[in-house]
Amino acid sequence: MESNKRPENMERITTPALAEAFIAQQVTEIQAQVGDKKVLLALSGGVDSSVVAALLIKAVGKQLVCVHVNHGLLRKGEPEQVVKVFRDEMDANLVYVDAVDRFLDKLAGVAEPEQKRKIIGAEFIRVFEEEARKQEGIQFLAQGTIYPDILESGPVKAHHNVGGLPEDLQFELVEPLKFLFKDEVRVVGKALGLPDGMVYRQPFPGPGLGVRCLGAITRDRLEAVRESDAILREEFAKNGLEGKVWQYFTIVPDFKSVGVRDNKRADEWPVIIRAVNTKDAMTATVEDVPFALLQHITKRITSEVSGVNRVCYDLTPKPTGTIEWE
């Protein structure tokens, strides 16, 4: 059985030269493993699956079939970026699945967070399985497993990434990043020419914006989460906080409060901003965002995001608050 232990003598990949050597070695190994067969990859646009995609495109080109599922819970611009980078720039074989209605219809009226997560996970497997069945002659499944995934799950690793596929779709795995730590994956991603926005992307929960649109998800409130998140990210980037703050995002709760707009009373939602720093996600501290910047972001959100009349800043460290609200 292939070992799941990082070789003792493996040097930490910290420089472009080391990344190039790793890439060259992986390209050879992937070509040897895959031959002229086809490989399937679920491509989220997150750093792990994007780096796997770029490596496989280099190694086997169009024998790789990437499936990107737009479930409607991605951040603003993400599905478009996946198409631009992989289809337009890298000329990849990319299947883009617009499953927005499917996911949002399934989630309609479901307020319980655990239930929401389960629906999103199960629907993702179903969509991916359907796409896998449409493809002919797939023999391999590539996954963005990284070393911490292996360390967390012990020596006998279940399919971490796209687990839950039915028996008859159990492909042989291609996991080129399985001995790398996250910082090494980023160095390799950079060397493969992926954009910084992808390589240095902040952590994003699996169920995406779905757990930041509190309670039962509605399309208008989801849009308010997406738009306010985009403004926050833009302002953090402009003001030197991108890359400094570990994670920052917005939340829209499922209640309204009274406000005034155009000289009339208007019941609209609040947006909550969260910006935290952590080493291990077990505890977290709140970023001391300059007050003037918070005021500027508030002004932009309340004037640019439809249906929002207030902005609050979450001052709670973990504990007692968790990083996400659901």
Ligand SMILES: Nc1ncnc2c1ncn2[C@@H]1O[C@H](COP(=O)(O)OP(=O)(O)OP(=O)(O)O)[C@@H](O)[C@H]1O
């Ligand atoms: N919208 C999506 N479309 C296609 N594949 C997806 C999507 N979301 C998740 N996946 C697949 O599920 C895997 C696990 O997703 P998860 O959200 O846990 O991210 P991750 O382990 O940080 O990996 P990544 O950095 O690639 O997003 C991803 O690596 C990818 O293969």
